[in-house]
Amino acid sequence: MSNDDLNDGATLTVGDLAARTGVAAGTLRMWEQRHGFPEPARLPSGHRRYRESDVAAVRRVLAARERGVRLEQAVAEAHTLRRVGDSVYSLLRTRHPELMPHQMSKRTLQSLSHAIEDEYCATNDRRRILGGFQTMSFFAGAALRWRRLAEMSRSAVVFAEDVDHEMEVPGRIRHVPIDAGSRSRREWFLVCESGTMPVVMAAWELPGQDRTPDRQRRFEVTWSLDPAVVSDSVLACTEIAAAAGYEIEGPDPALAGAAKVTSAGLFLRAVSYIDADRQR
Known part of the structure; x- marks a missing residue:
């Protein structure tokens, strides 16, 4: 980390990090020497300081090790998350370049x-749903719908810039505020963690649309029903939350190794909904 990072949330000592993760301070120093991970900020005195996101990163490495992943590979994955960790869309494009993006309007999105x-709700395995709405003012239009989604899921998390401090998050929904400078502030994403209908959709708002009517704004969109891709998306969400000083549960370990699913029902439902919207 550069000196500019010293006051950017890097307040944890190596002892703090050790206590929070269960990894001995000496082991953390050895990992840093051999693998460049975790990468601390340095005070003028030379003492190490870490962020909340480093706690989440070390825990992810430990979880990967428990799944049998070699330390070098687990650390490499952590470095990838650090580079693109504040963006679900960037993580998907980086780790899964086979996912082809498409442009569409917010109305179609x-x-x-x-x-x-709705296809997620029609399944019998609704573990968790996570959504990125850019700002709470955009979430307001979906608040009632998401209250119902939360009631049908084990948990629900909403990521949005908290520009409206009077907006009350309904029901069981957990709100993670995102910084205006975060790349996730320009994204719209939906992650459904489910054993029968795992799906992620991530969209990046194209620049230069300040005067464009809201529903006509254009996004570059990608999606997947691959459980491994959905698992990676949950990881990105944990990184966004950690950067904001929040902790959310990581992906279900069983999800990453699950078989890929296909859903003609989702395709037909999407076509039907898009067509119905065009008829209004």
Whole structure:
């Protein structure tokens, strides 16, 4: 980390990091020497300081090790998350370049989102749903719908810039505020963690649309029903939360190794919803 990072949330000592993760301070120093991980900020005195995101990163390495992943590979994955960790979309494009992006309007994106949410609700395995809404003012229009989604899921998490401090998050939904400078502030994403309908959709708002009407704004979108891709998306969400000083549960270990699923039902539902919106 550069000196500019010293006051950017890097307040944990190596002892703090050791206590929070269960990894001895000497082991953490050895990992840093051999693998460049975790990478601390340095005070003028030379003492190490770490962020909340470093706690999450070390815990992810430990979880990977428990799954039998070699330390070098687990650390490499942690470095990838650090580079693109504040963006679900960037993580998917980096780790899964086979996912082809498509451009669509926010109007179409809303119909696709609703189709995914409803298909997820139609399954019997609704573990967790996570959504990125850019700002709480955008979430306000979906608050009632997401209250119902949360009631049907084990948990629900919403990521949005907290520009409206009077907005009350309904029901069982957990709100993670994102910084205005975060790349996730320009994203719309939906992650459904499910054994029968795992799906992620991530969209990046194209620049230069300040005067474009809201529902006509254009996004570059990618999606997947691959459990491993969904698992990676949950990891990105944990990184966004950690950067904001929040901790959310990592991906279900059983999800990453699950078989890929296909859903003609989701495709037909999406076509139906998009068509119905065009008829309004």
